[in-house]
Amino acid sequence: MKTILKRPRSYQTLYLYIAKEFFLSFFVSFLFFFFIFFINQLLLLAEDILSKQVPFSYVMKLIFYSLPSIIAISFPFATLVGTLMTYGRFSSDNEILAMKCSGITYNRIFLPVLLIGILFSFLSFFVNDYLLPVGTINFTRLYREMIFRNPEVELESYSIKYFQDSIIITGQVEGKDIDNLIIIEKDKEANRRIILADEARINDSFEDAGVLSFELDRILDHKSEKRNRGEFLYSEAEGMVYNILLKDITSSIRNPGPREMSSPDVYRTIKEKEVRFNEKVNQRRMKSLALMGNLYGDWLLMNQQSNPREVMSYPVKLENTRQQYQDSLAAEVQDRSLQIWKLEFHQKFSIPFSCLPFVLLAFPLGLYTKRSGKSVGFGIGLFITILYWGMLVAGRTLGIRTFYPPALTMWLPNILIFSTGFILYLFRIKK
Structure with missing residues (x-):
């Protein structure tokens, strides 16, 4: 077989x-x-x-x-x-x-x-x-x-551009000519300066030096100092040259966010944010414990007082401390940025x-x-x-x-x- x-x-x-x-x-x-x-x-x-x-x-x-x-x-x-x-x-x-x-x-x-x-x-x-x-x-x-x-790539008609220390608001842009240009800048002491120009032109001759140069016509210059509130300084001029470093323009480009980063890089950033978040949580916890200690201390002092007038002032103080303590417990420490990074991860x-x-x-x-x-x-x-x-x-x-x-x-x-x-x-x- x-x-x-x-x-x-x-x-x-x-x-x-x-x-x-x-x-x-x-x-x-x-x-x-x-x-x-x-x-x-x-x-x-x-x-x-x-x-x-x-x-x-x-x-x-x-x-x-x-x-x-x-x-x-x-x-x-x-x-x-x-x-x-x-x-x-x-x-x-x-x-x-x-x-x-x-x-x-x-x-x-x-x-x-x-x-x-x-x-x-x-x-x-x-x-x-x-x-x-x-x-x-x-x-x-x-x-x-x-x-x-080509610096004028960043300049569009009727747009607002944020640079390192200044803001540029443009009107109509045609080639290198700009109508109604507004420049807002701040110095190191946070003093604000506003420059308004009826017309402006981009001067290409300084691009090799790393500078974006504007030639402004019929300008109004407005300055204010933070330490002297309510005091302003005005000036007018037929012309002015305003320069911006090209490195300030490129530094204004948004850095890659979590969506454009690799997962290990996003994970490391999340861990760094979690450390800072935990520090905030601990600070809030310590604040709550301090308020609870104050509440208990005020209660002991009230019981130790023999003067009726002084005793009558403590309930209001105790109620305020108690309310602060409850508000501290109810307030949640949240970090929206950390949440977004975790979602992207x-x-x-x-x-x-x-x-x-x-x-x-x-x-x-x-x-x-x-x-x-x-x-x-x-x-x-x-x-x-x-x-x-x-x-x-x-x-x-x-x-x-x-x-x-x-x-x-x-x-x-x-x-x-x-x-x-x-x-x-x-x-x-x-x-």
Whole structure:
């Protein structure tokens, strides 16, 4: 009697077929979200800079350095829509039914996209946590260089610009000519000076020396000293030259925030802020203990008094101290800046790693689309994307206003998506 040995079944062909279909749908979805999140926003920026005669090469570099943030956010949503389109197409063409009739389980059908979703999560996190900070640094460096070469980039019509020690308010700006220029500055003693000019021109001859020079016409100079309140000094002149150091202009550019920093840098900043926050909490606690000691001391002194007149003065004093003590206990020490940094820290992980909950939800949903699988899957994906983004915005707003735990508010959308997908997946495989 011959013994027949069964060769282990190979699913390599199946996995490659599913992966190929997924990457095609993912690529189409990625291009869609790329245009939504990136092209519209960046073209507005490019148009604004090009209108000021900035070299085209600078514009292209600025756009290139802005790519990582858009790529990182596009990956999860493209993964969601790509999965829905893939399995929607399989379901509408009865390929899922053919696979099931061949003895292939749902776990095998889902496995390749699940592994790709995990891979995309780490890839999206790498782009968001490494390439985004690098792109932000290069973007800021290039923008500073661009200002040194073309300072009027920072000056727009009817705008307010904050520099190191001065504020510049402009009227109509045409090229290097400015109408109705207002300059507000403060010296080291916080004395304020306001300069109003009917017209102004930018003088390029001092740019090589690192100075942005304004030639002002028909000016009114107003000065006030902090120590002499109510006293002002006015002066008028036909012309004046006002200089601003270019390093003061570039230092006014906003430093990268938590969203543009790497997670280790954000974590270190959070720890530093927590130390300062704990110091405030301890100071408030010590103040409460001091008030409680004063309250107890006044009560003892009142009981030790024998003079009725002096005893009658203590209840009011005790009530004031008691009220201060209760107010000190009721007042919560909160740090909104620390809360925002914690929210950004958790968002750095929650958005990239949403790829896994998305594929878990998209797989069973895609199996239910029997007709027009790809188009229906694309529509469902857009709806879930809007819903997820709305939950993120709502969670962030709730976390800032109510100081809810940042981890819960930022991870709750992922938890809800994962739980819904897991339940639908269990329900599907048991049918």
